Amino acid sequence: MQADENPFFRVEPLADGVFAALAKPGEGAWANAGIIALGRSALVVDAMFTPAAGAALRATAERMNQSPVRWLVLTHRDHDHVLGSQAFRGATIISARRTAERMRDRAPAFLAAARREGGRWLLDLDAAEQAQVDAHDRTRQAAMRADYRTLFSQIEDVAPLFPALLLEEDFTIHGQRRTVQILSFGGVHTESDTVVYLPGERILFSGDLVQVGLHPAVRHGRPRDWLHVFGRVADLEADLVLGGHGPVGTREDILLAERYYYELAEWAGGAPVPEPFASWDAPQTLLENLRYAQTAAAR
Ligand SMILES: [Zn+2]
Numbered sequence: 001m002q003a004d005e006n007p008f009f010r011v012e013p014l015a016d017g018v019f020a021a022l023a024k025p026g027e028g029a030w031a032n033a034g035i036i037a038l039g040r041s042a043l044v045v046d047a048m049f050t051p052a053a054g055a056a057l058r059a060t061a062e063r064m065n066q067s068p069v070r071w072l073v074l075t076h077r078d079h080d081h082v083l084g085s086q087a088f089r090g091a092t093i094i095s096a097r098r099t100a101e102r103m104r105d106r107a108p109a110f111l112a113a114a115r116r117e118g119g120r121w122l123l124d125l126d127a128a129e130q131a132q133v134d135a136h137d138r139t140r141q142a143a144m145r146a147d148y149r150t151l152f153s154q155i156e157d158v159a160p161l162f163p164a165l166l167l168e169e170d171f172t173i174h175g176q177r178r179t180v181q182i183l184s185f186g187g188v189h190t191e192s193d194t195v196v197y198l199p200g201e202r203i204l205f206s207g208d209l210v211q212v213g214l215h216p217a218v219r220h221g222r223p224r225d226w227l228h229v230f231g232r233v234a235d236l237e238a239d240l241v242l243g244g245h246g247p248v249g250t251r252e253d254i255l256l257a258e259r260y261y262y263e264l265a266e267w268a269g270g271a272p273v274p275e276p277f278a279s280w281d282a283p284q285t286l287l288e289n290l291r292y293a294q295t296a297a298a299r
Contacts, residue, residue, distance in 0.1 A: 008053040009033070011060060012248060015201040017177060019064065020242045021048075021057055026146030029053040030080035031244045034196065034205040035061040039176025041070035044091075045196045045205040046244065047084035050151050051158055054084020058091075071173065073182055074163060075207030076190040077102040079110060081244060083151065085161045094171065095163040096184045098192035107160050118152040140282070167194075185232040187220040188261070193229070197236050204238035210257040212241070212249035214281035218264065218289045222296045226261040234258050246281075268293035 008029040009021040017037030023029035034045035042065045072088040074095040125145040132138040171182040181197045189208040196205040241249045
């Protein structure tokens with residue numbers, strides 16, 4: 001077995017000592033993660049959905065860099081990015097203060113409900129999957145159900161670790177090999193969305209702010225907040241981007257994401273959704289975004 005082979009994710013090199021861990025659908029990782037060698041230690045971006053996937057992520061990061069993982073950055077509070085965090089005991093877990101607060105509210109409630117009602121949720125997800133008319137939508141729904149099933153099969157052992165270093169402002173780590181910037185420009189996908197940027201390599205780990213070829217879920221803030229956030233993201237001038245879901249992208253994908261947030265308010269007002277956005281994956285998310293943008297514009 002290759003050093004980077006495991007059931008949960010595929011490893012793709014982005015630069016010397018910088019890797020994307022790309023989630024395999026339905027195996028329990030759900031969200032992508034980043035691995036960054038700093039020199040005598042390594043930093044991981046996001047912890048994936050299950051403890052087993054988180055453990056494989058840490059083991060891969062330590063094997064590939066021949067150094068311990070000293071830092072874990074959580075980009076936002078969604079379960080698919082944080083529930084694997086218990087595999088990072090001994091590392092310093094970093095997030096925006098607001099992200100840590102929301103994770104503390106949400107994770108225990110979600111886990112308690114999952115222990116009580118997980119079996120019924122799987123039946124509901126199965127029914128939702130059967131109801132999808134589009135084969136592509138059904139495949140995506142099936143992967144999501146499989147990710148939940150994997151989590152529920154180890155639910156008694158899920159005990160996420162919470163961030164210990166809570167950021168009020170930007171934070172920079174100067175490693176022996178490279179510099180890592182941890183930046184929060186505001187809320188778009190959640191109350192607080194953090195990105196991780198490598199200025200020397202021009203690589204951006206964008207959490208769920210930038211997705212490649214699929215609709216990003218817009219659930220927070222107002223159109224002018226989105227433009228502010230995206231102006232800052234675009235100013236970083238990254239050449240490569242890893243979003244929380246989907247493949248590795250380029251600067252082109254960041255500019256498309258900026259245009260997406262810019263035009264979303266117009267689409268919500270009735271303008272037709274142009275290509276390439278009209279063909280992006282996760283069409284249900286587009287409908288939810290349009291509904292959200294309509295109410296956000298009225299605020
Ligand atoms: Zn996500």
